[in-house]
Structures are given as structure tokens and as C-alpha cells.
Amino acid sequence: MSSSRSIEIIPRRNTERAQADHGWLKTFHTFSFANYHDPKHESFGSLRVLNEDRVAPRTGFGTHSHREYEIFSYVISGALEHQDSMGNTEILSRGAIQMTSTGTGISHSEKAHGSEEVHFCQIWASPRPGEGKGKPAYFTRHFTDQDKRNQFRLIVAPSNSSEVSNEREAEGPAPIRSQLRAYASLMDPGISLVHAFHPSRNPEGRKAYIHVVQKSGYNPGNARGVRLRVGAQIEGPIIELREGDGSYLFVGKDAELKVENAGEDAVEFLLFDME
Template identity: 35%
Template structure:
């Protein structure tokens, strides 16, 4: 396929440049400097600050811990991850999905840390590991009201095209308390984030090609129209042979295997980035597009 982004600067980022740690209960890979792993080449990219690919053992997880001034979301790939706010103990359940939610594949859980929030994330399954991405973005201002949101984005949707999952809060940085509480996103059907950022995901069958539209699908979703930072990550499968691959913008020098990524710079709203599935199995790709 012809190169659709000849003006773009696309840099391949191999999986083996990620930080890794195996704590027994947690097998984690860090795309950006995090915890005890630091690499000055990978501190942030636009608003994107953290992208961890985590696997958590059964009956273990992250106990109640605080967050401040970060936009944090979890994208579930397999298994179950149970979120409880600081008042919910293991074994107790609630009908309020923003206090208790047992997430499975297709679910996305979003947290605005703001001026302070605490929660736990546990794998309460008796035998299965959970595999998920945890992503942090830098908000457009500090001291925001903390909040949770959880939603589901189906396999069927993501097999048709890149699905916008998270888009900026429509009211922007000057949102009123009522607009913050309403949490209306710039694009209907997505989760609102306090950043000029779009998070999207697609599942591409072999030999098929998806197009990602920089800035999201629609008009005026993002504020900054030029020089956006697009990070493309091919998630790992749970199979040992790892056979999915994607080619970006028709370029033979930018072919991602599982766990690989690419930095895409010098792109503007409306530009189309082609992602071709060139491996033997479905490729699950996430894209973080920010200023």
C-alpha cells in the first residue's frame, strides 16, 4: 500500500527497549519511565506519560493506593480486574460501577486523580491471570475534582475500524463544576478526559488495513490541530508464539511485532495513518493521539 503520510516523522520503538520487572505476582513492561525504571529517552510523549502492559496473578493485585493530578485508564485485554474505591473492601460488592466494577475484556476504567483519590485494583479470580494496559496522561490543569468512569467497547466494534474510546472533556479547561460533574466528552459515546488527547483501539484481521484519522473521527474533537503526537502500540497476545504484526503508513521500515510501538510526529488533524495487519493473527492496536 502506498505511503499515506510522506510528511510524517515515524520512529519505530522495539518492545525490548521497554523497562521490565517480574515481581512474581506482577509481570510488567513500562513504555515510559516509571517507578524504579528510568530512561531519559522515554519520559513522555505529548500528554502521554505512562503506558504499562501488566499481567497480574490470581488473588493478587494493587492494594488501595492514592493518585493525584493524573488521568489514568485501564484497558482490559484478558482475564478480570476488580476496581474498588477506597471505601470498598474485598468481598463486598456494590451496584454502583464507579465504586465497584469487575472488568473484563473490552472494558475501560477511567480515573481523574485530581486533588486526590484512592482505589484498589485486584485480580480476584481464583485461577486466571489478568492482562491489561494501564495508561496515564498529564491533565491540562491540577487540582481537578476526582471522578471514576467505566464503559465497555465491544469486540465487534473494534473489528470494523479504530474506535475512539476517550476524547477531551467538551467544556475544556474552563469547565464549571456542573460541567465537570456531567463529564460530557467531545465525542458522544466516549469517555471524557482532561487533556487534549484521543485514545482509540482496533482489532485488525490479517491482510486488512484500518485508517486512523488524526484528531479522532469527527469535527473539533481536539483543540490543537497541528503537530500532534501519535503513539501506536501493538498489544501482546497471551499466546507464546505471538504472530500478529502491523505495518504503518505502508512503510517497510515500520513493521511492529507484539509489544512494539511507534512515535508518529509532524502530523495534523485529518491526516490518515494506515495500519495494515501483516501477521498471521488478529492485531489489537491502541493509539494515543495528543498534544
Template identity: 40%
Template sequence: MITLRKSTERGNANIGWLNSFHTFSFANYYDPKHMGFRQLRVINEDKIQPGRGFGAHSHRDMEIISYVIAGALEHKDSMGNSSIIRPGEVQIMSAGTGVTHSEYNPSNTELVHLLQIWIMPDRAKVEPRYAQKFYPDEKRQGKLRLVVSADGRDDSLMIHQDANIYASLLAAGEQIEYQLSPNRHAWLQVVKGELSLNDVTVAAGDGVAVSDTEKLSLQANKDAELLLFDLA
């Protein structure tokens, strides 16, 4: 079963310095039909104005992943980490017993455009941790590059959940296939461009929930960027 979640149907919060689209219920946006998918709880597509950002705020018991699409995001946290995240980089933060952090657009002229992703952990009260890695275009072009996993294999970032996240860039006409194991589920999030998933057309901002379908065929109708979640 393939269920399309159109970008135009997402929740939206536009407060001037931040324009955020919510795939699932978040903050003041509530839709009981869209509370998450499997362990995937949040996918927010955020655009942050130059020189603005989220001040210090706290999280606990959540696996938080940032994926920058354009621009740069400055991160600081109570664990002592301070970094800049740019396109091609993936950041994870296991909030565990509690962590405070801030996220800021350090540019005076450019927007930062990113996805904020939350995955519910498989255990509570773990020690907070932070990691960040760069995955160059050539490692993602025409293939599914594992960037997040439960065991950190293949130079991926580790999270506390049975979930795999793959990143890919597809040129127009390129096709890749992915085989889901029995009783696994998938979520496809299109970051840029347009592609077909088993003949379902999916465009930038769209998401697709996949259950009871093991063979996934992805073909780019236009140059595309995507994230594929393999979930228990």
C-alpha cells in the first residue's frame, strides 16, 4: 500500500523569520490522521531568515536529525558542541535524559532551508550524544547512501532506533530500486525535483508512506533529491 502525503496538505506556520511546513502534527498544527508514521514523528521543512533562528530550548527522549538543503545552520548545545551544518551534511542529536540547544542562521544575506526530523527512540533516558558527517554528492548520486542507522554501519550516523535513512541524488531519467524486508515499512520524502515511486508521481515536499509493498522502484522525472526511511 502506497499513501501519498501531498506537500500542499501539510500544516504551515509562517511567523516572518520562520516559514515551516509540518508533514505531521506539530506545535499548533494538529491533525489526528497525521500524527507520524511508525517511529517517525516529525518532518518539518523550515526556511529561516538571515540572522534569525531558534533560541536555546530543551528536548529529551528523542532522536533529532537535521538535513540542510541550502544555506548554513549554526548549532550550539549544552554538551559543548558548536558547529555549522551545510548541504551534504547530516547531524544527529540523541536528546536522551535532556539537552538544550540553539539553531541559528549565521548568514546576513541567505536563507537556510532544512529538514528537521524527529524519530522516537527505542529506549528512554539514554546519555545525550551528538554527531555530524558529510556525505558528498558523488556518494549519493544515482544510489541510496545510508546516512543513519541503529548500528552506525557503513559510516552512517547511529540513532537509538531500528531505522535506516538513505539519501540520494537522481538525475532526470535515473532509476534505482530498493527491496524492503518482510514486515518493514518505508517513508519517502522528496527534497527537490520530481520522481515516480512505483508509478506514483511524487514532487518536492511530498511524502509517501509504504506498507505491504516490498519492491520500491524510484525513477527521477526531473533531477531529484530524496530521503528514504526504512522503518520497523
């Protein structure tokens, strides 16, 4: 990085993501997952999994188990039916966040509810040291399009911060046992936004990852659709992202992120801000 105000940007294009069409499941993997393994894309900061899934109606992931990860889903369209070994049964629609701190272990199933495909991002994060074997916990949060319109809306924040409530359902971000903050945004054409990153204890700055949701339909080819320009507020390169594209961001300690919707349609994206 040339200065503390710059951001090094490494694109992760839609065509570079691992993808698979299983019929009932159409999926993309940003990081190594299942049968996909790439040592260059194992994880980033505390971010371990970023899958963009489309599940056909009345199908889904049968009961399976997890432990020692923080796992949350961001529902984009359709309805996601969740059941787990803690007794939680829920149907989640667009804008919902379903957070599971798996801790010592849980079993759950995730299926498309009703007659429509469900489209969602599933995200895994590594827990803070010493918190991977805690008691499992489950939380839900709900964010409307208006909540995210033309702003960085905080949807997930560390459980040890003052930003969250540890109630099962509440206003504000879902708690996560990780040093990760997730933001969602729905930006109109012509809008520019600036994000000030959370203060870092690392003198070299922070890590972040940005992902543009692929809303117009399953496309394993070259990215198309929206145009989101991404760069530092003060100095450094600017790149353009389209649906399904993402970028690794190495953030100087004084840098702020600027994003601009340079296209003709609204753009939906997720930003992960990490130590």
C-alpha cells in the first residue's frame, strides 16, 4: 500500500468463483468449500465461507451438523425454512439474517419453503480465540429494503460490543462471536457512499471483503448487470464490480472506502469489515 489512506484492491471475479449446478442447488463458492479447494482462497481474516446459493422449491440441505463456527445466512429472495437441534423452527424471507453460533455442536436443516426458489448467501466466520466451544446460540434479525437504502446498514457485529443485543430477536445487528462486522446496502443509481472502517488495533490497518449480489439470475459466466465502482475515498485505484464480483480489500489505517453506483439499476452488496 502506498499510504495509510489507500486501499489495495484485489478483485475476485464472478468467473473465478467455484460454481456447481446440482439441479436442486446452484451454488458459488468464494472460498474453499466442499469439493472445491484452492490454497489461495482458503479464508480472509475471520471470514471462512461465502457461498451464494439458489435452492429449488421444496428441496434443500437435509439435517447435518456443525461445530466451532459462526454461521449466518442473508436471504435475498424466496423463503428459507430453518430447523435445528435447539428446537428453532423458522421461515425467513427477504432481508432476514439467521445467525447460529454453533459452539460445541448443533444439527440443522435449511430448505426452500413454498413454491419459489430461495436465493441466499451463507457466510461462515471463525470465532474469537477461546470462544469456539461455547454453548450454541441462535438469533434472527430482519432488515427491510428501506433499512438498507443508500447506506451501509450494520447487520452483524461482535457479540462483545455495545452495538448488539443478545436477545434471540431484537432490533439492530445480529451478535457474532467473531471480530467481524457485516454491512448490507441497496444503492440507487447515481448514489455514492463513504464507509469509515471500525478502528483497528493493527497499525497496518484492516482487512475487508465486498461482494455484489447476483440478483438478476444464476450466471456462471462473465459478470453483467449493475456497475459498482469501489476505491479509497482519498487516493488509490478504482475498480468496477458487477453482479457476482467481489474484492479483497487491504485497508490503510486512515483509509475510508468509497462506493458509487455507476449503472442504471439498484445494486445490492455486502461488506465484511475485519481485524
